[in-house]
Amino acid sequence: MGIHTSVAIGRRDQRVGIVSLPGEHDVGSAPQLENELACLLDAAMGVVVDLTETTFADSRTLGVLLAARHRAEQVGAGFVLVLPDDDYTQVHRLLDVTGLRSTFTICPTVASALENVPPG
Numbered sequence: 001m002g003i004h005t006s007v008a009i010g011r012r013d014q015r016v017g018i019v020s021l022p023g024e025h026d027v028g029s030a031p032q033l034e035n036e037l038a039c040l041l042d043a044a045m046g047v048v049v050d051l052t053e054t055t056f057a058d059s060r061t062l063g064v065l066l067a068a069r070h071r072a073e074q075v076g077a078g079f080v081l082v083l084p085d086d087d088y089t090q091v092h093r094l095l096d097v098t099g100l101r102s103t104f105t106i107c108p109t110v111a112s113a114l115e116n117v118p119p120g
Helices: 030-042 059-075 090-098 110-116
Strands: 008-011 016-020 023-025 046-050 054-057 079-082 105-107
Touching: 016 030, 016 110, 030 046, 030 059, 046 059, 046 110, 054 090, 059 079, 059 090, 079 110, 105 110
Parallel strands: 016 046, 023 054, 046 079, 079 105
Antiparallel strands: 008 016
């Protein structure tokens, strides 16, 4: 059985891109995610990664997000994760177990993330 993956990009304006990750994300979907994030960061755009509907993310996905956050820092672009705090999900657990939660700027909604992500 294959894992459903989808990466959707929405742009608030020409300075911030929103990457939504519904469903499950693992080593199979990581290259697509990496490519989408690289396109935004190559354009020095701020990035919001919406994990609201992410039901599973593996360490490879986390590695892609971590590398993209680092790249955003290098190009002077903002990088914010959206992870609602009303439910403790597998993604929350992954960030806690790895000790990386504090590495990311995390907002509970896309709207609050857009207010907190500096554009590139």
